Amino acid sequence: MEFAEKTAQMSKFISKLLQENFGKGPESVHVSFSHPYVVVYIRNFMSATERVLMKTKNEDTVQKTRDAVMESLTSNITTTIHDLFDTDIFEFYFDWNLHNKTGVFVAVTQQLDHSFAIQSSFEGKNRLLEEIDLISQSVQKSPAIQECYQLNERTFVNVREGLLIPIEKELIRLGHEELLVLTKRNLEKKYLHSNSHFERILKRKIMDVFVDWNFELDKSIIVIITTPPQPTQIIRQAQ
Template identity: 45%
Template sequence: METEQIQKELASYIGKLLRDNFGRGPETVFVSVKQPFITVYLRKFLSPMEKVLMSEKQESFVQSSRDILMKSLIPEIKAYMKLLTACEIEEFYYDWNLQNQSGMFVAICPESAKLDQLATLDYPGKQEVHEEINNVSQQAQKVPEEVVSIKLNERTIVVIRTGIFVTIEREFIRMGQTEVLRTAKRRVEKRLLHNSTRMESILDAKIDDSFTAWDFERDKSVILFIINPNQKGSNVLDK
C-alpha cells in the first residue's frame, strides 16, 4: 500500500475510534508516515462534557479520564498501525493541548538504522533547537544525555530526549508513582515550552502547537512541534 493511502486509512480509523470512545471525534486528523515514525495530529478534539469541565477549571480531571481511556485504546491503535505498515510499534507517546483542543500520537518502530539516518539530516536552526531544548530541560530537571531532532515534513519536528530524569524522579518511578510524576511534568515542561519565545525565532516559523510525553521505563521523552512556515516567528536572532 502506498504511503499516502496508509496515511488516509490511519486517519479514518483513528478518527472513528476516538469518536466511538469519546463520544465525539476530532474534526481533522493529520497522519504522517516516515519510517520509523508515525505521527498523528488531532485538531478540534474536545467533547461537550469536556468543554463543560474545562469551563469549570477541571483540566486535570479531563487529562486523567483521557489517560484511562488511552490505556485501552493504545493496543488497538498499535495493532492497526502494524497491520497497515507491517511495523511492530515499539514506542507510543501521546499528549493533549486542551486549550487548543488538539492532540498528538507519536509511534516509533524498532528501526534504529532508519532513525540514525534521519538523525543525521540537517535543517535550518537544528543546533539552536537542541540548545533551547537543553535550556528548557535544565530548567525542568536537567540537561538530557542526548537530544535528537528530525524534521519529518514542512510542518512537523520531532525531538527525542534520553537520560532526562533526576534521582528523585527515578525514585518516584520505582515507587510506581508515574501518574503523579506525569501530571507534574506536564504542567512544568509544557509551561516552559510555551514560554520559550526563542524557538519560533530559531525556526523562523510560528509554532501552532507543541506537545511532550515521556517513557518512564526508557528514561526518554518525545516533543512534537507543529509549525507554520507561512507565518514567520519574530527574528530575534538577527537583532
C-alpha cells in the first residue's frame, strides 16, 4: 500500500471513530508522519451538546468528557496506526482547542523508515527553544531536556522532559492526576496561546498550539500548527 493511501485510510478511520463516539465527525482530518511522530490534526469538530456547554461556560465539562472518551479510544487508535504503518507505538498524546474546534493526536513510534525521518534543523529553532523554555520557567521550571522538530511546512513538535516540580509529583502520588492535568492545561495554554513571539520566530501565522503530558515519563509534547510559509520563505530555505 502506498504511503498516501495509508494516511488517507488513517484519516478516514479517525473521522469515523469520532463520529461514532461523539455523534459528529470532524470537517477534516490531516495525518502527518515523520519518524518517530504521527501527528493527526482535526478541524471543525464539536457536537451540538458540546456547543451548548461551551456557550454556558462549561468548558471543563467538555474537556473532562472528551478525556474520558479518549481513554477508551486510545488503544483502538494506536492499534490502527501500528497496523497501517507497521510500527510499534511507545507513547500517545492528545489535546483539544475547544474554541477553535480543533484537536491533535500524537503517536510516538519506533523509528524504522528513514525515508520519512523528521527534520531536526529549521530556521528559528534555537529561538523557539528559548521561548518555550521561558514559558516552562513561568509555569513550572526549565525542562531537563528539550528538542524541537519540523514535521512539514505547517507542523512543529516540541518535546520536553524533566518538567515536574515536587508539589506536582506529590499530587500524582496522591492520585490527583486529573486535577493536575486540568490545572496545567489551563495555565500553560494561556501562556502558549497568548505568546506574541512564535509568529515572528517562525515567520508565519500560528493557527493552533496544543500541549499534553505523560506524567509517568515526566514528558510533554507541544504541537504548533501554522499557515504555510510564503513563497519567498520556501525559496530562501531551499537555497
